[in-house]
Amino acid sequence: MQNSVEKYLRMDKLPHIWCPGCGNGIVLGAMVRAFTKINCNQNNTVIVSGIGCSSRAAGYMDFDTLHTTHGRALAFATGIKLAKPELKVFVIMGDGDAASIGGNHLIHAARRNIDLTAIIFNNHIYGMTGGQYSPLTPLDSMATTAPYNTIERNFDLAELAKAAGATYVARSTTYHATMLTNLIVAGATHKGFSLIEAVTACPVSYGRRNKMGSGYDMMIWQKEHAVPVQKARNLTPKEMQGKFAVGELYKAEAPEYTEVYDLLIKKAQGIPKEG
Amino acid sequence: MTDIIPFARLMQGNEAIAEGALAAGARFFAGYPITPSTEIAEILAKKLPLVGGKFIQMEDELSSMAAVIGASLTGSKSMTATSGPGFSLKQENLGFAVLTEVPCVVVNVQRFGASTGIPTATAQGDIMQARWGTHGDHPMIALCPSSVQESFTLTIQAFNLSERFRTPVILLSEEITGHSRERVILPDPSKIEIINRKKPAAGIEKYLPYKPDADGIPPMANFGEGYRYHVTGLTHDQSGSPTTDAEKASFLTNRLHDKIMDHLDEITMTESFMTEDADVIVIAYGAVARAAKGAVRKARDMGIKAGLFRPITIWPFPAKETASMCAQAGSIIVPELNLGQLIGEVEKVAGKENRIIGINRVTGGMIRPDEILDAIKSEVRVKKHAK
Numbered sequence A: 001m002q003n004s005v006e007k008y009l010r011m012d013k014l015p016h017i018w019c020p021g022c023g024n025g026i027v028l029g030a031m032v033r034a035f036t037k038i039n040c041n042q043n044n045t046v047i048v049s050g051i052g053c054s055s056r057a058a059g060y061m062d063f064d065t066l067h068t069t070h071g072r073a074l075a076f077a078t079g080i081k082l083a084k085p086e087l088k089v090f091v092i093m094g095d096g097d098a099a100s101i102g103g104n105h106l107i108h109a110a111r112r113n114i115d116l117t118a119i120i121f122n123n124h125i126y127g128m129t130g131g132q133y134s135p136l137t138p139l140d141s142m143a144t145t146a147p148y149n150t151i152e153r154n155f156d157l158a159e160l161a162k163a164a165g166a167t168y169v170a171r172s173t174t175y176h177a178t179m180l181t182n183l184i185v186a187g188a189t190h191k192g193f194s195l196i197e198a199v200t201a202c203p204v205s206y207g208r209r210n211k212m213g214s215g216y217d218m219m220i221w222q223k224e225h226a227v228p229v230q231k232a233r234n235l236t237p238k239e240m241q242g243k244f245a246v247g248e249l250y251k252a253e254a255p256e257y258t259e260v261y262d263l264l265i266k267k268a269q270g271i272p273k274e275g
Numbered sequence B: 001m002t003d004i005i006p007f008a009r010l011m012q013g014n015e016a017i018a019e020g021a022l023a024a025g026a027r028f029f030a031g032y033p034i035t036p037s038t039e040i041a042e043i044l045a046k047k048l049p050l051v052g053g054k055f056i057q058m059e060d061e062l063s064s065m066a067a068v069i070g071a072s073l074t075g076s077k078s079m080t081a082t083s084g085p086g087f088s089l090k091q092e093n094l095g096f097a098v099l100t101e102v103p104c105v106v107v108n109v110q111r112f113g114a115s116t117g118i119p120t121a122t123a124q125g126d127i128m129q130a131r132w133g134t135h136g137d138h139p140m141i142a143l144c145p146s147s148v149q150e151s152f153t154l155t156i157q158a159f160n161l162s163e164r165f166r167t168p169v170i171l172l173s174e175e176i177t178g179h180s181r182e183r184v185i186l187p188d189p190s191k192i193e194i195i196n197r198k199k200p201a202a203g204i205e206k207y208l209p210y211k212p213d214a215d216g217i218p219p220m221a222n223f224g225e226g227y228r229y230h231v232t233g234l235t236h237d238q239s240g241s242p243t244t245d246a247e248k249a250s251f252l253t254n255r256l257h258d259k260i261m262d263h264l265d266e267i268t269m270t271e272s273f274m275t276e277d278a279d280v281i282v283i284a285y286g287a288v289a290r291a292a293k294g295a296v297r298k299a300r301d302m303g304i305k306a307g308l309f310r311p312i313t314i315w316p317f318p319a320k321e322t323a324s325m326c327a328q329a330g331s332i333i334v335p336e337l338n339l340g341q342l343i344g345e346v347e348k349v350a351g352k353e354n355r356i357i358g359i360n361r362v363t364g365g366m367i368r369p370d371e372i373l374d375a376i377k378s379e380v381r382v383k384k385h386a387k
């Protein structure tokens, strides 16, 4: 019998291209497990991705999949969702993809509260191009383009998305893979723009240079630096220094863009509101 | 319902583009405001919801182009409109649409100058950007309307060509046409020919999204129809999967080129006016062709055998037709609102004996008919001397 997660994978496209120890496969695993939990309909779900190691995940999943240009995944996804709101749309991006070149699209998708589920593979680095710093690389880290360590402060992507108008924001890690699956389920069932940041290890382009050890060691690092959000709320900024909160960080209700657009169509056509 | 369209209406060029899009069946527009194209967005923001369509003002032109491609993948006929600076930003995803073979229409109402230039002045400065603005080897179809009427009909043509050939089509208008008001004859909607993308045959086992039919064009399934296929801007094989295989890379690049170049008879549109016996032929496109036609008429009144050849499809450049003009007439005059862009294409196909003369204006204004007439007259004098 077919394993229930295999149904969502293009088994003929595996093995994947990722390096040994890379966390991307764990995030992909969390996604397909989430699909089984929500009993995702493959025929009306679209997976959109940008450019980077992480964005290759789209090609391994058995849906209509769209591997776009660097940073633009959310803009493509906006066109898909608005043109055909009955489609469920997931968007996969890397940290550079989402926060640097695609930063503008990210804040505007959040602002519109359009019903997209964005999953950011945050490996703190430009993996695919070999280890240049991203807007999520922690301050004072080594990167090929920061041979004297980074001097730029990094974004807190979750705070950014929340401030921009996202109505569901969560974070987990590849160490906390079950939590990650559950957060993806919650994000996918939430109506509106949801963002799930998945902290993942890139031992080859980030860990190695920053003396963080193997992919395994980097997962231990995740375990040691992640603080459950309930606990994090009771800690001072000083106590949270160098650590990050995981779990459901923010949730709110707000009108969803494509639903509001349908009302606009009715208004334009002079169709009276129901009730 | 929208208002009942009367038979003839006074319209602005940009309005005619918006109406043409609706008549062609466009149901999605994403754009970012920019002079002198903004009216197209404003009109469609109002009219698309009336027909159940969608309009969105995106955060920039990069995302507008992306949203248009996303919408088209779901089966909506989609368009964006912009001008020079925005057209530069469209180039990234315009190339994506070419490689992934997603039909869509990109309107560029050209304005004057490099960079921000003069937003409210006219020009024909983006001829080469339309052809080669996006990187890598790729085909491109671009149409140039000369009038408000043609802004309407060529917008419909642009959609039809994009659906037929699974490729983006550029409508290259100009500020002067976009902002002119003229009478437009609107055809009975039931008489307008509408072409829709070719769909995969029913009941196929495994859909290969990039496996071409004999005409070089793969049938296109829409997202959400259960085909579950992969679309990528990476060089791909017939299944849509990325590949670095030399043969497959070459096959794809050549097929994209050939699917256009093998069907020039369906794509190339030109107008020839009094060229049969002409000694001097003016080759002009867009708004400039109207001044050229006036000049040719005046020359004929003076007994000079002058003619006008007008490429309506400027990309692919009508090389064969231009070559026969060059074979007909000794002198070819190419007036353009730039420092000489399409003239290079004319020179490529001209004979050694041809005299090719450019008239170039970069003032933000038009070339007047009498300037073209003067050039025609001086060519006649040159010929007399030669005899």
Ligand SMILES: Cc1ncc(C[n+]2csc(CCOP(=O)(O)OP(=O)(O)O)c2C)c(N)n1
Residues within 6 Å of the ligand: A051, A052, A053, A054, A055, A070, A093, A094, A095, A096, A097, A098, A121, A123, A125, A126, A127, A128, A129, A134
């Ligand atoms: C417009 C553009 N600029 C630059 C690149 C080169 N590039 C490819 S992937 C990438 C960064 C990827 O980093 P990230 O988004 O974090 O993804 P990761 O590989 O780490 O998963 C860059 C800069 C590109 N493909 N396109």
Ligand code: SF4
Residues within 6 Å of the ligand: A017, A018, A019, A021, A022, A023, A024, A053, A054, A123, A127, A128, A201, A202, A203, A204, A205, A206
């Ligand atoms: S470079 Fe880093 S992110 Fe990319 S596959 Fe290798 S380990 Fe993973």
Ligand SMILES: [Mg+2]
Residues within 6 Å of the ligand: A052, A094, A095, A096, A121, A122, A123, A124, A125, A126, A127, A134
């Ligand atoms: Mg990264």
